[in-house]
Amino acid sequence: MSTDQNQRRPEARKPRGFPDRTAAIIATERRLVDSISAVYARWGFEALDTGPFEYVDVLGKFLPDTDRPNAGVFALQDDDEQWIALRYDHTAPLARYVAENWERIPKPFRRYSAGPVWRNEKPGPFRYREFIQCDADSVGVAGPGADAEMIAIAAEAMEAAGAAKGEYVIRVNSRQLLDGIMETAGVTDPAQRGTVLRALDKFDKFGVEGVKLLLGAGRKDDSGDFTKGAGLVANQTDTLLEFTTAGSVTRAETLRKLANSVGMTASGMQGVRDLSEIDSILNALGIGEESVSFDPQIVRGLEYYTGPVFEAEFLREFRDTDGNPMRFGSVGGGGRYDGLVARFRGEPAPATGFSVGVSRLAAAMAVSEGAQVDGPVLVLVLDKDKVGDYFAMANDLRRAGIRAEAYLGAAGMKAQMKYADRRGSPAVVIVGGNEREKGVVTIKDLNAGAAAAKGMTDNEAWRSGRPGQFECPRAEMVERIRAIVGQK
C-alpha cells in the first residue's frame, strides 16, 4: 500500500458524546419506551412525532446555563438560508405544533412522544449528546387536576419501567411557591430571581453550603473557576434556605409548614392551594407518600415552567466499576408551562407535561440488572457443498422461534466453535459426513459444557469426555434444542 493511499484513507473514529450502543442497552431502552408509551396511551394520550428539526426561533432559548447564541443545540442553515436546529426536548416542538394546528386539534390536546433529543454540550460519563426522552403533555388545561394527573402518570411510568415501590420517588414543588418565598425574601429583580433559581437547583450537586455561596457572593470550584453568586444578604439567604428545607415525611405536614413560610404572598398562597388539590387527587388514586412527596428543593432547570414542577428520582442503589455504592438520581421530570404556546399565539394556552429520560433510566437499569442478550444457536457449516442443508436446519430452528444461523465465514470447525462462544450461543449443531450417513445431528449444549468444565455437573456426557454433547435423530433436533434454550 503506497503512502499516498494511506494518506487518503479516512480514520475510523466518531464524534464525542455519541457512543455506539449495543444489543443489551438497546433492548433495555426499547423495553422502557414500549412500557412507558403504553402507560401514556392508557391514560388517553396519542402518539405524535414532530420530527428532528425546528427553526431556531421556534425552539427559543430555554435551556439552562447557556448564554451564547445557538448554544446547546446543533444548528445549521437550510437551503433557504433559514437556521434550523435539532430539537433539544419534545416540549418546544409540541408548542409549535399546537400553535400551528390550533383550530383542528381536539382540546384539551393530549399527546405523547418518544424519541431522541440532541444537546450540543460537553459529554461526560452517562452524559451524552443524544438521548431518548419519552414525554406526555396536556395542552389547554389550567387547573392543578392536570398536574396531579401528570404526577400520577410519572409514578405509574416508573413502575412500568421496572422500579418497584420504594425504588423511586416523585418529588413535587411549585414555581409559585418559589416566587412567593423570593417575594418574602425581597428578591424582586427578574434577572436576580433567575440566578437564585439556578442556585437553588444545585442542592444535589453542591449541598447546602455550596448553594449558600451561590446565593451570596459566589462559589469557587475545585478547578479554581469562580461562579458569581446572586448577591443576597444573610437574612435573605436564611429565608430561602429555611423554605427549601421545609420538606417533611408526609405531604400534609410539608403543606402545613409551607403555608406558614409563604402564606403571606399571593403567589405563595396559590402554590399552596395547587399542591393541596394535587394531594387530594393523589389520595383519591391511592398514591401514597412513598411514591410522591412534596419537596421545596425541586426547581427544574428549564426556564419555561410556571406552576407545579416535579422530578422522578430512581432510588435503586448499584455499584460503580470500583464497587462503590451509587445512585442515578433524577431520571425524569416535568411541570406546568403556561407561556410556551402563547409565545406563538399571543393568547394563553395553559399546559403541563412529564418527560422520562429513557437513556439515563435504561443505563441505570442495565447497570443494576446486568442486562445481556442470548446468542443464536449456531449450525456449523462443515461441507461447503451442503450449504443448502445447513441453511435448511437453521431455518427449522427459526420456524420454532429459536434464534439460529448457519456459519458463513471461511473457517474450520475449531474457529466456528470459537465464534459460537464469542456470540454467546447456547448450543451448536454439528453435521459431518458421519452424521449425514446415519440421519442424525450432533448437538453440543454450550452452557452444560461450560458448567461441566467447572465441575458443576457429573453426567454421562462429562464422563465420556464431551460434556453437554449428544447425538439425536435429525427429526428431533428442534425439540432437543428447544429444551436447551428453554432450560437456560
Added chain:
Amino acid sequence: MSTDQNQRRPEARKPRGFPDRTAAIIATERRLVDSISAVYARWGFEALDTGPFEYVDVLGKFLPDTDRPNAGVFALQDDDEQWIALRYDHTAPLARYVAENWERIPKPFRRYSAGPVWRNEKPGPFRYREFIQCDADSVGVAGPGADAEMIAIAAEAMEAAGAAKGEYVIRVNSRQLLDGIMETAGVTDPAQRGTVLRALDKFDKFGVEGVKLLLGAGRKDDSGDFTKGAGLVANQTDTLLEFTTAGSVTRAETLRKLANSVGMTASGMQGVRDLSEIDSILNALGIGEESVSFDPQIVRGLEYYTGPVFEAEFLREFRDTDGNPMRFGSVGGGGRYDGLVARFRGEPAPATGFSVGVSRLAAAMAVSEGAQVDGPVLVLVLDKDKVGDYFAMANDLRRAGIRAEAYLGAAGMKAQMKYADRRGSPAVVIVGGNEREKGVVTIKDLNAGAAAAKGMTDNEAWRSGRPGQFECPRAEMVERIRAIVGQK
C-alpha cells in the same frame, strides 16, 4: 397586544420535508420495526446503534446523483472545527464501526440497526428528509451464501411486515453481470460506466425509451431540463437493452439467458455463478419464484455495491386520493459491498446487507389498510369538587387495560361529548348528582349511538331516544365498558 409584541412573536412553522406524524402512522412504523427486527434477531443478527452523527470524511460520498460537496447530507462543524453530518444510511456508519472495532468483534460480524436516516434533498410526496431504515448486514463473508441469506431474509421481512405471498417480490441482479455486459458492449471508461448505471437505474421512472435516450445523447424532461446521456452508439445501447430485458418467469430460465449474453467475460461468468449458487440455496429454503426473481434491470443507485444487488418491491395495489390505482414499488434493497470497510483498513472485508425503507413501507401499509387508532373512554367531569372520584373511575378502567381519561378542560357536558367524538372515544361514562345518589353510572356506547343514528339498529335504547345509552351499578362499569370496547 402591541405591534411590538406581534413582531417579536415567532411564526409557528416547520422545515420542509419533516412532516409531523400522528398516531396511526407511528403505530404502523413501530409494528414494522418490531416485526422486521424480530426477523433479523431470529437469523442471528445483534442490534447495534451507531448514533446519528459521523465525521464527513468517514461517511464518504456514495449517494447517487449528488456532485456538490456535502450535498445530500445535513452537515455542521463540531466545536473542534471538524465537520460532522447526520448519517444518510446505516451502512457507512457500520463500515466505520467495524473498522474501528475490528480486533474485538466476532467475525463474521452480524448486526441489525433500526432508526432514522437523513437526506438533505428536495422533499416531495412520500419523499421525506428523515425516514426510518431497518438494516441487517454480514461483514467478513465472501461467498454468495451470505447474499442468498440476505435475499431470504428480505423475503421473510416482507412477510413479517404484512405482505402476503404474491404481494411482494425480491428482484435480484449482480453488479458483476452489469460489468460483464458493459465490457461486452465496449463501455470501459469508469465515468461512462457510472453514467450508464445511473441510466439503467431509471426503467421505473422513464421506461425503456427514456433509458435509451439516457444511454445515448440525452433526455429532455417535461420541464425542458436536459440530462446529458452516456453517449453510447446504437449497437452498444442495443446490447445493454437486450441484456436488461433478459428477465424470464423462472430463475433458471433467466440464468440460462444471462449466461448466453454475458458468459464470455470473466466478471459476467462470476455473476452467473453467484446467481446460480443463490438460486440453489433459495431452493433448499423452499423460496419460490413468486417471492424471489432474477431481474437484469436492477441496478441500485448507491455507488458502493460490488456483487449481487437486489430490491424488495411491494406489489399491493391501492387507490390514490383521486381513486386511481397505484403501486408503491421499491421499499427496500441491498447487496454486496466488499470495498466499504477496506476504505478504512486497507485490507479487504467483504460484506453484504439488506435495508427496508420502513417509513415508505409504513406509508404504503397505512394507505392500503386505512390505519387508525381507537380513542380512549372518556369519564365526564361534571362536579368540579368530585374530581378525585372521576379520576378513580378512569383508573379502574385503565387497570383493566382499557384506555381511559377523565376530562380535564373547563367545559360543560355538551362540549365534553363533542371532545369524546373528536377523540374517537368508544364510550363515555357519565356520573352526575343523580347517578351518585343511586350508586350507578350512565354509560353511552358511542359506536352503538352512531350506528343507531344511521338507522342500523332498533333497540330499546334507540326507541327511548337515547341510542346506546344505559345505566348500570358502579361495580359493573368496568365489565360493561370492556364489552363495548371488545365488541368493536
